Each structure stands twice: as C-alpha cells, then as structure tokens.
Amino acid sequence: MRSDLLITSLQQYIPLTERDQQLIINCLRERKVKKGQFLVHEGAVSRCTNFVNEGSVRTYFIDLNGQEHIVQFAIEGWWISDLNSFILQVPATFNVQAIEDSVILELPFESLELLYEQIPKLERYFRIVTQRAFVAFQQRIVQNISMTAEDRYLAFQQKYPKIELRIPQRLVASYLGISAEFLSKIKKRLKEGRGKI
Numbered sequence: 001m002r003s004d005l006l007i008t009s010l011q012q013y014i015p016l017t018e019r020d021q022q023l024i025i026n027c028l029r030e031r032k033v034k035k036g037q038f039l040v041h042e043g044a045v046s047r048c049t050n051f052v053n054e055g056s057v058r059t060y061f062i063d064l065n066g067q068e069h070i071v072q073f074a075i076e077g078w079w080i081s082d083l084n085s086f087i088l089q090v091p092a093t094f095n096v097q098a099i100e101d102s103v104i105l106e107l108p109f110e111s112l113e114l115l116y117e118q119i120p121k122l123e124r125y126f127r128i129v130t131q132r133a134f135v136a137f138q139q140r141i142v143q144n145i146s147m148t149a150e151d152r153y154l155a156f157q158q159k160y161p162k163i164e165l166r167i168p169q170r171l172v173a174s175y176l177g178i179s180a181e182f183l184s185k186i187k188k189r190l191k192e193g194r195g196k197i
Contacts, residue, residue: 001030006051006105009077013128014121023118027111033098039080040096046085048106052078055102056166059094060174070175071137073099073163079129099167149178150186 003025010016010024030053033039040046042061050057052074059072059080071094074080085092089109116123143152153176157164164172173183 001025001028001105002053002103003028003105005053005077009051010122010125013125016119020119020122024115024122027107027115029106029108031104031106033102033104035098035101037098038095039098039104040082040085040092040094042093042095043091045089046082046092046096047089048108049079049081049086049112050074050096051105051107052076052080053103053105055104056099056163057096057102057104058099058167058171059096061094068174069177070171073160073167073171073175075163075166079133083130083133099171144177149176149182150190152176153183153186154190 003021006028007016007021007024016024028051029048031039033055039048039050039057054076057074057080058070059074059082060068060070062068072080080096082092082094082096084090085094086109112126143155147155153172156172156176169183170180173180176183178186
C-alpha cells in the first residue's frame with residue numbers, strides 16, 4: 001500500500017514521527033474501486049473517511065424529481081465522504097462514487113478515534129481539513145446565489161483547473177447546477193469571446 005501522498009498531506013500541517021506514521025498506516029485499508037463503484041450509498045452509514053490516492057470521486061444526491069446534484073469532487077490528495085454521516089455515524093444523505101478507476105485509503109471511524117488518543121495533534125490536521133471544506137461549501141453557496149452560470153463556471157475553472165480536464169462535462173454541469181447543453185453553450189460563447197480579443 002502506497003501511503004506517501006497521505007503522509008505528505010498530513011505533514012503539511014502537523015509534524016509526524018516515524019511512530020506516528022506507522023500508527024496511521026496500520027489503521028488504513030487500501031481499496032481499489034472501479035469507475036462507477038460506490039464508496040458510500042445514501043441511507044447507509046459512512047463507516048470510513050476516504051483519502052483519494054489515485055483517481056477521482058464525487059459526492060452527490062438525487063432530489064425528489066430524480067435530478068442529480070454533485071456537491072463535491074475529489075482527486076489525488078483529497079479526502080471525501082458524507083461528512084455528516086461519518087462524524088455522527090448516522091445514515092448518509094449523499095452517495096460517494098468513483099468517477100474513474102481509483103485507489104482509496106479508507107480510515108475507519110473507530111480507528112480515527114483511536115488515533116486521536118494516540119496522536120493528539122492529528123485532531124489539528126482534521127480540524128484544518130474540515131474548516132477548509134466548510135469554507136469551500138460556504139463560498140459555493142454564495143456563488144450559487146449571487147453569480148451567473150457563466151461566472152460560476154469561470155470560478156470553477158480557476159479554482160479546480162486539474163479537475164475540469166478529467167471530469168466529464170455532464171458532471172461539471174451537475175456541479176454547477178446547469179444542464180450539460182447549457183455548459184456547452186457557455187464554453188462556446190467564452191471561446192468565441194476570447195477569439196475576438
């Protein structure tokens with residue numbers, strides 16, 4: 001199991017001894033998932049938080065009209081889960097699904113709680129990760145309320161340039177809250193606009 005990406009991510013915020021690293025690695029489970037495979041199903045309890053070691057994953061829900069709404073993407077080096085389900089150990093509101101064949105490092109809830117006791121500074125790392133996720137969700141809410149679809153797309157491109165290159169257009173459109181056809185029109189309009197400059 002390759003854990004160097006995870007250890008590097010952790011050490012951006014907290015120093016880890018060799019012992020700390022080994023304790024963390026011992027709690028991880030590597031899971032290889034195929035494109036379309038689920039890590040979390042709506043209604044099931046999210047028993048693990050998931051670190052994307054390779055590939056890409058999405059979190060989404062389906063509304064009462066059967067419309068899919070993507071709330072998060074994750075690529076290498078990112079964590080993804082139904083956070084409410086994982087933290088409170090209650091049924092998930094969201095589905096978490098692989099977009100590409102992926103390699104995930106799963107960290108079970110009970111193991112994380114044990115690691116917090118063994119490595120108290122690990123709580124600082126997860127506090128920072130959770131705070132950043134909260135800020136990103138708040139920014140997204142503001143964008144959805146106050147920005148046009150075109151401006152939301154431009155903000156997405158600027159913030160997540162690597163993701164757009166890997167994710168199908170229909171998924172990007174779902175994340176932006178628009179149809180794939182409308183996203184195509186936006187892209188065409190932007191391309192034509194750039195050509196005139």
